[in-house]
Amino acid sequence: MISSILPTYNRAPLTFVKGEGSWLIEQDGRRFLDFGAGIAVNALGHAHPALVQALTDQAGALWHVSNLYNITQQQALADRLVANTFADTVFFTNSGTESCELAVKMARKYWYEQGQSDRIKIVTFEGAFHGRSSAAIAAAGSEKMLKGFGPALEGFVHVPWGDHDALRAAIGPDTAAVMIEPVQGEGGIRPLPDQCLQGLRALCDDYGVLLIADEVQCGMGRTGRLFAHEWSGITPDIMMVAKGIGGGFPLGAVLATENAASGMTAGTHGSTYGGNPLACAVGTAVMDIVSDPAFLETVRARAGRLQQGLAGLVDSFPDVFETVRGSGLMIGLKCKLPNTDVLQAAYDQQLITVPGGDNVLRLLPPLNITDAEVDDAIARLRAAAEMLQK
């Protein structure tokens, strides 16, 4: 008999009933160190006082109106995002998938309004993940996600990750945009080298193609910069954001330059909940903390400590781990053993991590993790590796 919850997930037998900072408390009372953060969502850990305050204050005042009216909380967050990024304008969504939908629509509408209505192709990369809607699965293009769901939305061209020649060959007069995660998340934490992103920007400029950055996972301070593309010095035309921006409250956004957004006039897109007062009140509280340069400096310091500790583990346990890669606090531990075995051994040490593609174990701790918690996680992974090594 089918479960009352549609069985689309293989769930670990863990039930968390409370969160405190970087810790999750299981219903049996065990405390788990959370290096998954709900897949890079709980950017400031659990029950951060400033976020609880922002949410409860807003909950007592106003939950929802509609985008038929002005929403001051939405305006405040949009102003902050514009002030801190390349973008001139923001549309709020409730998830990364919805941000993908709008990014695709925006890029195509741009060319339509330029009088090039057949310029609809969007180049994406193998191993990418952009969400689960029909457009997002077509964008990623993996057989696993597309199979059985009817004809894929047309117009996506997939090229191998980091293959500049294949990318150049894929771009032509019918290309509307290139969509890329500066650090692939689900694909197994694969950072694109800075010079590749710079080359990609130059290629887009040569052909007038729009560059869409999917920073749903790698954005909002995760790599030690507010957004990952900042490391390379380039800017995209359109950027998809979600996950960390709401700190655990459902919130996403599409950021764009005035030029890239120029086709999106009144009536061309909408969302009932997008930019809802509750979500934007929390999002503003997250932004206030994460956009502070001193906070980002601390993220980089913690990341250095964690990456150093992990490199030591790889040296000590060559039969368990292969290598460490990633950027900031978005780290992939490529495993020699099946990553699911390592995941389970980490659970046994009450450490939460997340599996990823390419046999990687993802470490995505809250950005405000302490040095002591970083050391604790290394100790737990060491214990897990010792159990697996013998």
Ligand SMILES: *Cc1c(COP(=O)(O)O)cnc(C)c1O
């Ligand atoms: C998670 C993710 C998405 C999809 O976000 P949802 O909120 O699950 O719809 C899109 N792109 C990237 C890079 C992601 O990591």
